Amino acid sequence: MHLVLMGPPGSGKGTQAKIIAQNFNLEHISTGDLLRKNPNLSKEQRDIINSGDFIPDNMMLEIVKSKLETCHGGWILDGYPRTLTQAKNLQDALQNSTFQVIYFDIDEGELLDRITGRLTCSNCDSIFHKKTKPPIKENICDNCGGALIHRKDDTKETIKHRLEAYHNYTAPVVKYFKEKNVLASISTDNSKSIDQIFDEVREILKG
Numbered sequence: 779m780h781l782v783l784m785g786p787p788g789s790g791k792g793t794q795a796k797i798i799a800q801n802f803n804l805e806h807i808s809t810g811d812l813l814r815k816n817p818n819l820s821k822e823q824r825d826i827i828n829s830g831d832f833i834p835d836n837m838m839l840e841i842v843k844s845k846l847e848t849c850h851g852g853w854i855l856d857g858y859p860r861t862l863t864q865a866k867n868l869q870d871a872l873q874n875s876t877f878q879v880i881y882f883d884i885d886e887g888e889l890l891d892r893i894t895g896r897l898t899c900s901n902c903d904s905i906f907h908k909k910t911k912p913p914i915k916e917n918i919c920d921n922c923g924g925a926l927i928h929r930k931d932d933t934k935e936t937i938k939h940r941l942e943a944y945h946n947y948t949a950p951v952v953k954y955f956k957e958k959n960v961l962a963s964i965s966t967d968n969s970k971s972i973d974q975i976f977d978e979v980r981e982i983l984k985g
């Protein structure tokens with residue numbers, strides 16, 4: 779199975795991708811996690827990420843291509859593609875083999891609390907939230923015991939910019955996949971639990 783998750787920052791891509799990957803035995807490829815964990819990034823590249831701008835398409839293509847090459851089973855892409863050029867690059871790299879896109883639709887008013895309250899494991903990238911998904915022990919990852927941190931781009935100021943980038947560059951990709959009839963939408967508002975959303979994903983993947 780080949781799956782692409784799309785949605786604005788904080789819509790739950792990483793949270794659901796981890797559950798889907800575990801249940802369907804897929805490799806979870808999060809371009810955000812790959813970038814944050816890359817020790818070879820320059821200061822300029824780190825500044826781009828921390829400000830909420832996008833890394834150039836050609837660099838992202840190299841990262842994703844080399845990851846897909848080592849992936850012999852199914853995969854789930856989280857955070858890629860997020861420009862029309864990236865969407866076309868992905869289709870070329872896959873030689874037009876098919877993939878399912880799931881779009882996480884959320885009321886934007888819910889994103890600020892989600893993002894500013896998020897805690898991320900510095901070791902295994904597990905995702906928590908101070909209020910809605912607190913870890914059992916404060917600032918310690920339930921999964922691996924690693925330290926929980928706030929991402930540098932999870933600030934009130936940066937979120938506005940990340941949403942602008944989303945509207946300018948990624949929303950057209952959502953439209954593009956919708957027109958190609960490969961995109962299914964799920965509402966991921968706070969009124970639904972993480973488990974409820976996963977049940978809806980499972981229904982879509984059943985076909």
Ligand code: AP5
Nearest residue numbers: 787788789790791792793809810827832833857892896907
């Ligand atoms: P990336 O890491 O991909 O960030 P993002 O797209 O902004 O998305 P987030 O990770 O912030 O949100 P999410 O949808 O994963 O939500 P989560 O599950 O954590 O990218 C970061 C940066 O890297 C980019 O800005 C860019 O600079 C660069 N980059 C990455 N890919 C790139 C590319 N392709 N091209 C160019 N540049 C690229 O959930 C959020 C919170 O909500 C959590 O606390 C969670 O616990 C909580 N939550 C989840 N579900 C629920 C629920 N149902 N109810 C209540 N709370 C919930």
Ligand code: MG
Nearest residue numbers: 791792793810
């Ligand atoms: Mg994420």
